[in-house]
Amino acid sequence: MFLFRLKRTLKLGIKSLWMHRLRSTLTALGIIFGVSSVIAMLAIGEGASADAQRKIAQLGSHNIIIETQDPPEEKSSTGQQQTLKEYGLTYNDAERFRNAIPDVQVIVPNRRIPQEAQYRTNRASIEVVGTVPWYPQISTLQVQYGRFVSALDMRYKRGVCVIDDQIVKALFAFDYPIGEDIKLGTDYYRVVGVAKEKDDTPETRQTASSEATSQAGANVGTIYVPLTTAQDRFGETNLQMSGTSGITMERVELQEIVVKVNDLMQIIPAKQSVETLLKKYHKKNDYAITVPLELMKRQQDIQRIFTIVLGSIAAISLIVGGIGIMNIMLATVSERTREIGIRRALGAKKKDIIFQFLSETFILTATGGILGIILGLGIPSLVEYYGNMPTVVKISSIGWAFGISSAVGIIFGLYPAYRAANMDPIESLRHE
Amino acid sequence: MIQQYHDNLNFDTDKPILEMRDLCKSYFIGEGELKVLKDINLSITPGEYVAIMGPSGSGKSTLLNMIGCLDRPTTGEYLLGGAGVSTLDDDDLSSIRGARIGFIFQSFNLISQLNIIENIQVPMFYQGIPEYESAEKAIELAEMVGLGHRLKHRPTELSGGQQQRVAIARSLANDPLIILADEPTGNLDSSSGSEILDILHGLHDQGKTLIAVTHDEGIAKESERVIRLFDGMIDKEEYNQKRNER
Ligand SMILES: Nc1ncnc2c1ncn2[C@@H]1O[C@H](COP(=O)(O)OP(=O)(O)OP(=O)(O)O)[C@@H](O)[C@H]1O
Numbered sequence: 001m002f003l004f005r006l007k008r009t010l011k012l013g014i015k016s017l018w019m020h021r022l023r024s025t026l027t028a029l030g031i032i033f034g035v036s037s038v039i040a041m042l043a044i045g046e047g048a049s050a051d052a053q054r055k056i057a058q059l060g061s062h063n064i065i066i067e068t069q070d071p072p073e074e075k076s077s078t079g080q081q082q083t084l085k086e087y088g089l090t091y092n093d094a095e096r097f098r099n100a101i102p103d104v105q106v107i108v109p110n111r112r113i114p115q116e117a118q119y120r121t122n123r124a125s126i127e128v129v130g131t132v133p134w135y136p137q138i139s140t141l142q143v144q145y146g147r148f149v150s151a152l153d154m155r156y157k158r159g160v161c162v163i164d165d166q167i168v169k170a171l172f173a174f175d176y177p178i179g180e181d182i183k184l185g186t187d188y189y190r191v192v193g194v195a196k197e198k199d200d201t202p203e204t205r206q207t208a209s210s211e212a213t214s215q216a217g218a219n220v221g222t223i224y225v226p227l228t229t230a231q232d233r234f235g236e237t238n239l240q241m242s243g244t245s246g247i248t249m250e251r252v253e254l255q256e257i258v259v260k261v262n263d264l265m266q267i268i269p270a271k272q273s274v275e276t277l278l279k280k281y282h283k284k285n286d287y288a289i290t291v292p293l294e295l296m297k298r299q300q301d302i303q304r305i306f307t308i309v310l311g312s313i314a315a316i317s318l319i320v321g322g323i324g325i326m327n328i329m330l331a332t333v334s335e336r337t338r339e340i341g342i343r344r345a346l347g348a349k350k351k352d353i354i355f356q357f358l359s360e361t362f363i364l365t366a367t368g369g370i371l372g373i374i375l376g377l378g379i380p381s382l383v384e385y386y387g388n389m390p391t392v393v394k395i396s397s398i399g400w401a402f403g404i405s406s407a408v409g410i411i412f413g414l415y416p417a418y419r420a421a422n423m424d425p426i427e428s429l430r431h432e
Numbered sequence: 433m434i435q436q437y438h439d440n441l442n443f444d445t446d447k448p449i450l451e452m453r454d455l456c457k458s459y460f461i462g463e464g465e466l467k468v469l470k471d472i473n474l475s476i477t478p479g480e481y482v483a484i485m486g487p488s489g490s491g492k493s494t495l496l497n498m499i500g501c502l503d504r505p506t507t508g509e510y511l512l513g514g515a516g517v518s519t520l521d522d523d524d525l526s527s528i529r530g531a532r533i534g535f536i537f538q539s540f541n542l543i544s545q546l547n548i549i550e551n552i553q554v555p556m557f558y559q560g561i562p563e564y565e566s567a568e569k570a571i572e573l574a575e576m577v578g579l580g581h582r583l584k585h586r587p588t589e590l591s592g593g594q595q596q597r598v599a600i601a602r603s604l605a606n607d608p609l610i611i612l613a614d615e616p617t618g619n620l621d622s623s624s625g626s627e628i629l630d631i632l633h634g635l636h637d638q639g640k641t642l643i644a645v646t647h648d649e650g651i652a653k654e655s656e657r658v659i660r661l662f663d664g665m666i667d668k669e670e671y672n673q674k675r676n677e678r
C-alpha cells in the first residue's frame with residue numbers, strides 16, 4: 001500500500017518535472033555542481049596531502065637533516081667578490097653533534113658532488129654521495145644486490161661504489177652491474193651493490209624522473225661511495241665558472257649531516273641542540289635545518305585548514321543549489337495552486353500534498369546528487385591526468401556529498417510542500 | 433477516528449442524509465465580519481435531487497462547499513449521515529470528501545498534465561485503491577459517459593462538454609453517496625449542457641443524492657426541490673413533483 005503510493009507519487013513527480021524539462025535541469029544543475037565540487041575538492045585536497053605526507057615520510061620521521069647552504073654574499077663588506085668561498089658543514093660539526101646530543105642513534109655525514117659517470121660508452125649526469133656504512137639507516141634505501149659501503153671500504157678508502165636502480169637503467173641496460181667499473185671524474189670505481197629507494201611507487205618515480213629530466217643538467221640517479229674515498233679523491237674544493245667574475249673557488253667539507261634519534265620525543269630537543277651548536281660555530285648563515293616530523297605536523301595543519309575551506313566553499317555551493325530548488329518549488333506550488341485545490345477536493349490529505357511536492361524535490365536532488373557524484377568522480381581523474389596531481393577519493397566524501405544534498409533537498413523542499421498543503425482548498429479552487 | 437465515523441454513518445432512506453442546524457458562515461476581513469450564510473436549517477433525504485438557486489453572491493457556492501466538507505461552519509451544526517462534522521480534523525474531512533462525495537465544478541477542474549483515465553483515477557488513488565483496479569474502474573466510467581475511445585487524451589484536447597463528462601466520471605470514482613454540482617452547465621452551450629443534465633438525471637434515477645447549484649430555471653424545474661437563497665438565507669423552498677411522476 002505504502003509502496004504503491006510511493007511508486008505512484010514518484011511517477012507523478014517525474015511526470016510534472018518532465019513537463020518542465022529545462023527548468024528542472026537548470027535546478028538540478030545547482031545540486032550537480034554542488035555535489036561534484038564537494039567530492040572533487042576533497043579528493044584534490046586529500047591527494048595533495050597524501051602526496052606531501054609520503055614525500056615527507058620518505059625523509060624519515062626520526063631524522064634531523066642539516067644541509068649546507070650557500071651563505072648570503074659578503075660583497076658589501078669587502079667591496080669585491082671573494083674568489084675563495086669557504087663555508088658549510090664540517091666534520092667537526094658532525095663530531096660535535098655526536099658529543100652534544102644524547103639519544104642519537106646515528107649520525108650520517110654526506111658529501112654530495114655532481115659528476116659525470118661513464119660505463120664503457122654510456123654516460124650520465126649523476127650525483128656522487130660520499131657516505132658512511134650506516135647510511136641506509138637514515139633513508140629508505142635498500143640494497144637489492146651485493147652490499148652497501150662497508151667499514152673496511154672506509155678505512156682503506158677503497159674505490160668502490162653502490163649504484164641505485166636508475167643508474168643501472170641508464171648505464172648498464174642489460175649487463176649485470178656488480179663487479180664492473182664505472183668512471184667517475186678521473187677515477188674508476190668498482191660496483192659492489194645495487195640499491196633502491198623503498199617507498200617509491202613506480203608511478204611517483206616516473207613523475208619524479210620526468211621532473212628531473214625537465215630540469216636542465218639534473219641527475220639521472222645516485223652513486224654512493226665511501227666518504228673517505230670521496231674526501232681523498234674529490235678533495236673539498238669545487239671550481240666554479242661564473243659568467244660575471246670568472247672562476248670562483250668553493251671549499252665545502254660536507255653537504256649534509258643527518259642526525260637520527262632513537263625516540264620521537266627527542267626530535268625537538270635534539271633539533272634545539274643542533275641549532276645552538278651551529279649558531280655558535282657558524283657565524284655565516286650557511287646551513288639549513290629540516291625536521292620532517294615538524295613538516296609533517298605543519299602539513300597536517302595546513303591540510304586541515306585546506307579541507308575546511310574547500311569543504312565550506314563546496315557546502316555553500318550546495319546550499320545555493322538548495323535555495324535554487326526552494327525557489328523553483330515555490331514557483332511550482334503557486335503555479336499549481338488550482339491542481340492542489342482539485343486534489344484536496346477529491347480526497348487528498350495534507351500529507352498527500354506534502355508527499356507529492358517533497359517527492360518532486362527529492363527526485364530533483366537525488367538525480368542531481370547521482371549525476372554530481374559521477375561528475376565529482378570524473379573531475380579528479382581529469383585533474384590527475386592533465387594536471388599531473390595526485391587525487392584521493394574517499395568513500396566518506398561521497399557519503400558526505402550525497403548526505404548533504406539529500407538533506408538540502410528535504411530541508412529546502414519542506415517549506416514549499418508545507419505551503420502547498422496548507423493552502424485553503426476553496427481558495428485554491430478559485431485560483432486562476 | 434475516521435473509521436469509527438464511517439461506521440457511525442447512518443444512511444437509511446427515511447432518515448436525512450445530511451442536516452444543517454442554525455448553520456452560519458462568516459468571513460472575517462480585517463475588523464469586519466462578513467456573514468455569508470445565516471442560520472441555515474436544511475435537511476436532505478437520501479436519493480433526493482435538490483437545486484440551489486439565488487442571485488450572484490447569495491452564498492450558493494459557500495453552502496455547497498459546506499455540504500462537501502471543503503469548509504467548516506462558523507457556528508451551528510452540520511450532520512452528515514447523522515454524525516457531526518465539526519469535530520473532525522482536516523484528514524478526516526479529506527477522507528470523507530474522497531469516499532462519500534463527488535464534486536462537479538463549473539470550470540471542469542481536470543488536472544491538465546493527466547490524461548482522461550489518470551484524471552478519473554485521482555480520487556481512487558487517495559483512497560488507496562491499487563492501480564490495476566482503479567484503471568479498470570476508470571475505463572468503465574469513461575465508457576459510461578461516452579468517452580471510451582479517448583482514454584489517453586489530455587483535457588486540453590477535449591471540448592467543454594467532454595471535459596465535464598470526464599469530471600462526472602471522476603466524481604463517481606469512489607461510488608459517492610452525494611454528488612455536488614456547482615453550475616455544471618454554466619460554461620457549456622445548450623446542447624452539451626443538456627447532455628450533461630441527462631447524465632446527471634440518470635445518476636439520480638440510479639439513486640444518487642444530487643445537489644446542484646444553478647442559475648437556470650429550466651434545470652431547477654427538473655429537480656424535486658428548489659432551495660432559493662437570498663443574502664445568505666434560505667428565502668424559499670419549493671417542491672416539484674415532476675421528476676417523480678416520470
Ligand atoms: N474567502 C472569502 N473571503 C471573503 N468573502 C468571501 C470569501 N468567499 C466568498 N466570499 C463572499 O461570500 C459571498 C458568497 O459567495 P458565493 O461564492 O457563495 O456566492 P455564489 O452565490 O456562489 O455566487 P455566484 O452565483 O456568483 O457563484 C460573496 O459575497 C463573496 O464575496
Ligand SMILES: [Mg+2]
Nearest residue numbers: 492493494614
Ligand atoms: Mg458560485
